[in-house]
Amino acid sequence: MNRASLHFLLAALIAIALPLFMRSGTLASEVLIFAMAAAACNLLLGYTGLLSFGQGIFFGLGSYAAGLTLLHTSLPLALALVLSAITGAVVATGVGWLSIRRQGVYFVMLTLAFSQFFYFLAYTFKDITGGDNGLLNIPRPAIGPFSLGDSWTYYGFVAVLFLLLFAALQRVASSTFGRTLLAVRDNEERARAIGFPVRDFKITAFAISGAVTGLAGALHALLIGVAPLSNIEYHMSESILIMTIIGGTGNLFASVLGAGFYVIVSDLLSSIWPRWLLLLGGLLIVVALFMQKGLWGLLERLVEALPMGRKSSTKSSIEAPIQPESQGRGI
Amino acid sequence: MSTQTPILAADKLSVRYGSFLALSDVTLSIKPNTIHSVIGPNGAGKTTLFHALTGRVRASSGRITLDGRDITHVSDDKRVPLGIARSFQVTSLFQNLNVRENLRLAAQGRTPLQALAPWRGVNPRDNALAVADEVMERLELTHVSDRAAGELSHGQQRRLEVGMAVAAKPRLILLDEPTSGMGIDDVEAMKALIRDLGRDHTVLFIEHNMSIVMNISDTVTVMRAGRVLVEGPPAVVRDDPEVRRAYLGNMITGDIA
Structure with a gap:
């Protein structure tokens, strides 16, 4: 079995295991929704070397797009989701197109500026977005014959979409396109010198990332029945980035781990201590200092420590291209 | 090596960085299926010439043509499908x-x-x-x-x-100091490789190693201070009094920088 199928199998196992170990269908759905957002973020950060603070924009706009469609039109749920993905892709194309004109810190600052811009846009146009209160009472219509009213049924729906999108992202990552992204991440100058229009590749990566993030945002709005202002806030971008980094940027499955860890640990900590974010900050420092390959790297080391696991963890330099030494190069 | 139209030609090419003129009215023509080397002291503008020919740096004035077609305003990545490829002086790989x-x-x-x-x-x-x-x-x-x-x-x-x-x-291959930092054995292998590439490509290369330049080039262009000083077959360039006076003298006798 190759690495991609192994990772897909692990993702499927997680989707199956969550209902067995968790009491709340809402929380379980949240894990998979953020897993999609983090995997999309990973496509930019881990594969292209772009540290984008704009992921919250696409997530938030996806929430609004789905909410507005379902509140004001009688379009079916599937179409509402498609519209959110398109919204995410279109806006991400625009944000990407403008931001990649600058590199390094300036790129990051531009995405941050866009993040603030869209937040205040959502805040200002209260009539459309509900401003501070958010867009309330978003219905969750049935999809075909399946009613999604129950939180676990909805989880099943999310899980199917999650696995489809995860497989699609895996396909993207292993395509000639994804492999060129890795080259861009490694050495942008050489990528251009051998003939690749690097900007087109970065913009396409943004569009794909935006589409998946927008869809995740829509699923989140349907989950809680609200498209809150916090979905488009800078803090959302930050959370998605933290999940991605905690999980590890070497492969897409790592983002699933990161999102699961973040969502579940936040839930546990917030119930025992209101200042739980402090602990998460501490954890991020530990990851940055001691485990730059994130939770996935930790898992890999554990598997390698088992006598049985040695063979299966052999790395090919194409599929596990990001060495800890090169972390942060493209950022 | 007759009087064919050049595969690549630069006509009064200049590149200016702010107030510094890195390349000044360089006119160059590369004949197809030849090995053409560019030599000159550090700062002569050799690498800038490469950057301009491959499109990494925009020409401030002048014209570049490939097979007679004007490519002055074609971006670097778009020149690759046209048949121009390069290597770098400082190794630049996907590590x-x-x-x-x-x-x-x-x-x-x-x-x-x-x-x-x-x-x-x-x-x-x-x-x-x-x-x-x-x-x-x-x-x-x-x-x-x-x-x-x-x-x-x-x-x-x-x-x-x-x-x-x-x-x-590519049809035209540009090599920027291919032997840079190499040990003696590797240099010989590289020399053989460049000569071999010359059989099925047009090769333009920058080199400091005079034994390679004088041995395998069909044409040598000597640059100094952003200009072309002399151009001709190795034997002519070697004996050119201006070249000897200006720059080469000690290098030809083997004192290689």
Whole structure:
């Protein structure tokens, strides 16, 4: 079995295991929704070397797009989701197109500026977005014959979409396109010198990332029945980035781990201590200092420590291209 | 080597960085299927000339033509499909990717838009893969095909650096100091390689090693302070009094910088 199928199998196992170990269908759905957002973020950060603070924009706009469609039109749920993905892709194309004109810190600052811009846009146009209160009472219509009213049924729906999108992202990552992204991440100058229009590749990566993030945002709005202002806030971008980094940027499955860890640990900590974010900050420092390959790297080391696991963890330099030494190069 | 139209020609090419004129009215013409070298002291503008010819730096004035077609305003990545490929003076590889993948990417760069399709996988019978294998064979890198480029020895990295240009299947290949930092044994191998490349490509290269320049070039262009000083066959350049006075004298006798 190759690495991609192994990772897909692990993702499927997680989707199956969550209902067995968790009491709340809402929380379980949240894990998979953020897993999609983090995997999309990973496509930019881990594969292209772009540290984008704009992921919250696409997530938030996806929430609004789905909410507005379902509140004001009688379009079916599937179409509402498609519209959110398109919204995410279109806006991400625009944000990407403008931001990649600058590199390094300036790129990051531009995405941050866009993040603030869209937040205040959502805040200002209260009539459309509900401003501070958010867009309330978003219905969750049935999809075909399946009613999604129950939180676990909805989880099943999310899980199917999650696995489809995860497989699609895996396909993207292993395509000639994804492999060129890795080259861009490694050495942008050489990528251009051998003939690749690097900007087109970065913009396409943004569009794909935006589409998946927008869809995740829509699923989140349907989950809680609200498209809150916090979905488009800078803090959302930050959370998605933290999940991605905690999980590890070497492969897409790592983002699933990161999102699961973040969502579940936040839930546990917030119930025992209101200042739980402090602990998460501490954890991020530990990851940055001691485990730059994130939770996935930790898992890999554990598997390698088992006598049985040695063979299966052999790395090919194409599929596990990001060495800890090169972390942060493209950022 | 007759009076054919040049494959690449620069006409009064100038490049200005702020108030500094790095390249001043350089006129150059590269005949097809020749090995053409560019020499000159540091700061003569050799690398800037390469940057301008490959499109990495925009010409401030002047014209560049490829087979008579004006490419002055064609961007660097778009010049690759037209048949121009280069190597760098300072090794510039995809350090974390393996040798085969480095070369596959370089071969794919000829048809970059094919790679823009996010659903298309890498077919094992892919043309780019075949080219990568062929180039590895030619550069004696087959035994390290699965090693990350960053793990190779310096000599191997320099060979791969040249290979990245070869994999684009260019008609004109530009090599910027291919022997830079190499040990003596590797230098001989590189000399043989450049001569070999000259059989099926037009080669333009910058070099400080006079034994290579004088041995394998058909034409030598001497640059100084952003201008062309002299151009001609090695024997003529070697004996040119102005060249000897201005720059070469000690280098020709073997004192290589």
